[in-house]
Amino acid sequence: MIDTLLNQLVLAPVILPLLGTGLCLAFGRLAAAQRLISIIILSLSVAAAATLLFRADKYGPQSFNVGGWPADIGISLVADRFSALLLLTSSIVTLCVLMYSIGQGIVEFGRDTPLSVFYPTFLVLNAGVSNAFLSADLFNLFVGFEVLLASSFVLITLGGTEARVRSGTIYIVISLVSSALFLISVAAVYAATGTVNFAQLAQRIPELNPDVALLLQLLLLVTFSVKAAVFPLSAWLPDSYPTAPAPVTAVFAGLLTKVGVYAILRTQTLLFPGDQAKTLLLWAAILTMVIGILGAIAQSDIKRVLSFTLVSHIGFMLFGIAIGSELAIAGAIFYIVHHITVQTTLFLVAGLVEFRSGTTNLDLLGGLARHAPLLALMFFVPAMNLAGIPPFSGFLAKLAILQGGAADGTPLAFAAVVAAIATSLLTLYAMAKIWNRAFWQPLGEYEADTPVPLAPESAGGSLYGGSGVSTMTQRETSWTEASEDARLPLRMALPTVALGAVMLSLTLLAGPMFQLCERAAVELSDPTSYIQAVLGNA
Amino acid sequence: MSANLALIAVVGILVAAGVTLVLERSLTRILIGFVLIGNGLNALFLVVSGPAGAAPILGITDEPMSDPLPQAMALTAIVILLGTTAFGLALAYRAWQLTGTDDVQDDLEDDLIRRRAERDLASATFDDGDDTQLPDEAYEGSDQ
Numbered sequence: 298m299i300d301t302l303l304n305q306l307v308l309a310p311v312i313l314p315l316l317g318t319g320l321c322l323a324f325g326r327l328a329a330a331q332r333l334i335s336i337i338i339l340s341l342s343v344a345a346a347a348t349l350l351f352r353a354d355k356y357g358p359q360s361f362n363v364g365g366w367p368a369d370i371g372i373s374l375v376a377d378r379f380s381a382l383l384l385l386t387s388s389i390v391t392l393c394v395l396m397y398s399i400g401q402g403i404v405e406f407g408r409d410t411p412l413s414v415f416y417p418t419f420l421v422l423n424a425g426v427s428n429a430f431l432s433a434d435l436f437n438l439f440v441g442f443e444v445l446l447a448s449s450f451v452l453i454t455l456g457g458t459e460a461r462v463r464s465g466t467i468y469i470v471i472s473l474v475s476s477a478l479f480l481i482s483v484a485a486v487y488a489a490t491g492t493v494n495f496a497q498l499a500q501r502i503p504e505l506n507p508d509v510a511l512l513l514q515l516l517l518l519v520t521f522s523v524k525a526a527v528f529p530l531s532a533w534l535p536d537s538y539p540t541a542p543a544p545v546t547a548v549f550a551g552l553l554t555k556v557g558v559y560a561i562l563r564t565q566t567l568l569f570p571g572d573q574a575k576t577l578l579l580w581a582a583i584l585t586m587v588i589g590i591l592g593a594i595a596q597s598d599i600k601r602v603l604s605f606t607l608v609s610h611i612g613f614m615l616f617g618i619a620i621g622s623e624l625a626i627a628g629a630i631f632y633i634v635h636h637i638t639v640q641t642t643l644f645l646v647a648g649l650v651e652f653r654s655g656t657t658n659l660d661l662l663g664g665l666a667r668h669a670p671l672l673a674l675m676f677f678v679p680a681m682n683l684a685g686i687p688p689f690s691g692f693l694a695k696l697a698i699l700q701g702g703a704a705d706g707t708p709l710a711f712a713a714v715v716a717a718i719a720t721s722l723l724t725l726y727a728m729a730k731i732w733n734r735a736f737w738q739p740l741g742e743y744e745a746d747t748p749v750p751l752a753p754e755s756a757g758g759s760l761y762g763g764s765g766v767s768t769m770t771q772r773e774t775s776w777t778e779a780s781e782d783a784r785l786p787l788r789m790a791l792p793t794v795a796l797g798a799v800m801l802s803l804t805l806l807a808g809p810m811f812q813l814c815e816r817a818a819v820e821l822s823d824p825t826s827y828i829q830a831v832l833g834n835a
Numbered sequence: 836m837s838a839n840l841a842l843i844a845v846v847g848i849l850v851a852a853g854v855t856l857v858l859e860r861s862l863t864r865i866l867i868g869f870v871l872i873g874n875g876l877n878a879l880f881l882v883v884s885g886p887a888g889a890a891p892i893l894g895i896t897d898e899p900m901s902d903p904l905p906q907a908m909a910l911t912a913i914v915i916l917l918g919t920t921a922f923g924l925a926l927a928y929r930a931w932q933l934t935g936t937d938d939v940q941d942d943l944e945d946d947l948i949r950r951r952a953e954r955d956l957a958s959a960t961f962d963d964g965d966d967t968q969l970p971d972e973a974y975e976g977s978d979q
Contacts, residue, residue: 436908436911443919447919450919467939469919470862474857477876480912481876484880488883493904493908536945595948
C-alpha cells in the first residue's frame with residue numbers, strides 16, 4: 298500500500314500545483330485562503346521532491362506511467378538523481394519567492410483586477426517546471442515548456458503597464474519562435490525514429506544515419522538554447538526580465554533558463570552521447586560567458602546587470618556539458634543548483650533595494666551600506682558567491698568545471714578555461730561596481746529632477762502602479778520617509794535570508810552535495826538504469 | 836516511408852508566409868504569422884504520421900490504420916496555439932490602449948547605451964571623477 302503510494306509520488310510535483318491552482322481560482326476572492334493554499338501546496342511539493350530525491354538516490358530512478366498507458370505510447374514521468382535534485386531546488390526556491398511576494402503584500406487586489414491571478418499563475422508555473430524536469434518523453438517536455446511559458450506570459454505582463462507590455466511582447470514572440478522550433482524538432486524526431494519516448498530514443502538514435510542524428514541534435518540544441526539564453530540566442534533575456542515585478546524576475550531568472558539548460562544536458566547525455574557537437578558547444582559556451590559579462594559591465598541598472606550576468610553564467614553550465622566527462626557534468630549539475638539559488642537571491646535583494654530606495658538605477662542609488670547595513674550584507678554574500686570567491690559554492694562549482702576542462706586537454710577546452718576565469722573576474726568587477734555605486738558611495742552626487750528612464754515601480758514597489766518615470770525629488774521624499782519608518786519589512790527580508798541560507802548550505806554541505814552530483818553524473822553517463830526505469834514496467 | 840509531396844508543399848508555404856509576417860513590427864501581424872506557422876506545423880505532423888489509413892479505432896476495420904500519436908500531438912499543439920494567440924491578441928489590444936499602436940517598441944535602456952557609444956561617452960557609472968556632463972547629457976532627448 299505504502300509502496301504503491303510512493304511509486305505514484307513522481308506525479309505529486311506536477312499534480313499538486315495544478316490542484317492548488319484550481320483551489321485558488323475557486324477561492325478567487327479570498328486573498329487569505331489563496332495565500333494559505335499556495336503555501337501548503339508548495340510546502341507539500343518540497344516534501345515530495347525531497348522524498349523523491351532520497352528514493353532516487355537510494356533505489357535508482359523512480360518512474361510512473363500516467364493513466365497506466367505503457368511508456369512507449371503513454372506519458373511517463375521519471376525522477377532520477379539529476380531530475381529530483383533540480384526538482385527539490387526549484388521547489389525550495391519557488392516556496393521562498395512565494396513567501397517573499399506574500400511579504401510584498403500587494404499582489405492580491407490591485408486596481409482594475411477583478412480576480413487575483415498571481416497565485417494560481419505562480420502555481421501553474423511551478424507545475425510546468427516540475428513537468429519539464431520529470432518528463433521522460435520529448436512531447437511531454439514540450440507540454441511542460443508550454444505550461445511554464447503560458448504562465449510566465451501572464452506573470453511578466455502583470456498589471457499591464459507600458460514597460461511591461463513592451464518587454465512582455467518581446468518575451469512572448471521569442472517564446473513562440475522557440476516553441477515552433479520545438480514542434481519542428483518533435484516532428485523530425487518522430488519521423489526519424491517513430492517515437493518520442495526518451496528511453497526508446499536512446500536505443501534508436503544510435504541506429505540512425507549519423508547525418509540524420511546530427512540534424513536532430515542540432516535542431517534540439519537550437520530550440521533549447523533559445524530557452525536557456527545561450528549566445529547568440531540570448532538577446533531577448535536582458536530586454537524582457539528586468540521590468541517584471543521583483544519576485545517574478547527572481548523566479549524567472551532562477552528557474553526558466555535552467556529548464557532550458559536541463560533539457561540540453563538531458564538530451565546531450567541521454568540521446569546524443571559522444572562529442573559530435575562538442576566544438577560547437579564549447580564555442581557557444583565561450584561566447585556566452587564573455588559577451589554576456591561584457592554586457593553586464595555596460596549596464597547602469599542593478600536588475601539589468603544581474604540579467605546579463607545570468608546570461609553569462611549559462612556559459613559555465615554549457616562548458617561543463619560540452620566537456621561531457623563525469624567530473625565536468627557533475628560540476629555543471631552543482632553549478633546549476635548553485636546558480637538557481639544565488640541568482641534568485643540576488644534578484645530578491647534587488648527587489649528589496651527597489652522597495653527601500655524606489656529605484657535600482659545605479660546613477661541614483663548610494664549610501665545603502667550606511668543606511669541599510671543588513672541589506673548590504675544580504676547583497677554582498679550572494680554577490681561574492683556569484684563571482685566565485687572561495688570558499689563559496691560558486692568557487693567549488695567553477696573549480697570542478699575548470700578541472701574537467703583542463704583534464705580534457707584540447708586547445709579549445711583550455712581557451713574555454715581562460716574565458717571562464719576572465720568571466721569570473723569580470724563578474725567580480727560587475728558586482729563590485731554595484732557594491733560601490735549603490736552601497737558605498739554617498740548619496741546624491743547628481744542634480745535633482747533627472748528623468749530616469751527605467752523605473753517601472755513607484756517608490757512603494759507597487760506591483761500594479763508605477764508611472765514609468767521617477768525623479769530625484771520624488772525619490773528623496775521617499776528616502777526621508779523611508780529613513781524614519783524605515784526598515785525593511787521583515788516579511789520580505791526573511792524569505793530572502795532563508796534563500797540565502799539555502800545558498801550558504803550548499804557551501805557548508807559542499808562535500809555530500811558534490812558527491813550526490815557525481816553520482817547523478819555517473820547515472821547520466823550510463824543511461825541503462827534510466828531506460829530500465831522507463832521501459833521496465835511497460 | 837513515402838511522403839505526401841502536396842502536404843509538404845503546404846507546410847513549406849504556410850511556414851514561409853508565417854515567418855515573413857513574424858518579421859513585421861506590428862504584434863497583430865506577428866500573431867497571424869504564428870497562426871500560419873502553427874497550422875503549417877500541424878500539417879507537418881500529418882506528413883510525419885505516414886500514409887493515411889483507416890480511423891485508428893480497434894475493431895472497426897482490418898485495413899491499416901493511421902498512426903494516432905502524431906494526431907494527438909497536433910491536437911495538443913492546436914490547443915496551445917489557441918491559448919497563446921488569445922493571450923497575444925489581448926496583449927496587442929492592451930498595447931494599442933496604452934500607446935495607440937501595437938508596434939513592438941525598442942528598448943529604451945539599450946537605446947541609451949547605444950547613444951552613449953555613438954557619442955563616445957563613458958557609461959554614466961564610469962568613475963572618472965568628472966561628473967559635470969553626466970547623466971543629464973546622456974539622457975537628453977530620450978524621455979519619450
